[in-house]
Amino acid sequence: MLIVEPASPGEFEQYYALRWKILREPWQQPRGSERDPQDEDSTHLMLVDDRHRITGVGRLHFNTIREAQIRYMAIDIMHQRKGLGSRLLEALESRARELGAARIVLDAREAALGFYRKHGYAVQGEGHVLFERIAHVRMVKQLA
């Protein structure tokens, strides 16, 4: 399983399709709802298997020159809990370090709190509420 940046229009299409399938479709949200204007200025990483299928996606953008934010982490259902999310998160963190971040923030769904805690993120307070029903918790990790 490789971690690469999507490059071609076709790769971006598959990248957004997985983001939608995992993070939007279960809540009956339309295609397009998985994107936001910051996608233009973000680093996108994806996991690709040896048959060129995308099995995981995640995004990094900067809120300030020292603060990076990770969003839209999604691993294909068939591949969850196999360590792939951890690999992708670590790759996004190392990219954040390379780009000069001192800390990373994220808004975690309550179901994913354990995952981020395991990776050294601490709860800072309430995050946003998505579609009026998915509560998020703001978490932060200081980078060494």
Ligand SMILES: CC(C)(COP(=O)(O)OP(=O)(O)OC[C@H]1O[C@@H](n2cnc3c(N)ncnc32)[C@H](O)[C@@H]1OP(=O)(O)O)[C@@H](O)C(=O)NCCC(=O)NCCS
């Ligand atoms: C959350 C997510 C990105 C984690 O990726 P993953 O590949 O499944 O996670 P990993 O296998 O790398 O997990 C490593 C460890 O994190 C913890 N963990 C993972 N998912 C967890 C969860 N949903 N709840 C609690 N702990 C979790 C476990 O300790 C796990 O180790 P274990 O399986 O040996 O117990 C992935 O499950 C996912 O896409 N979930 C649905 C979408 C989502 O919630 N995205 C996050 C939005 S904020």
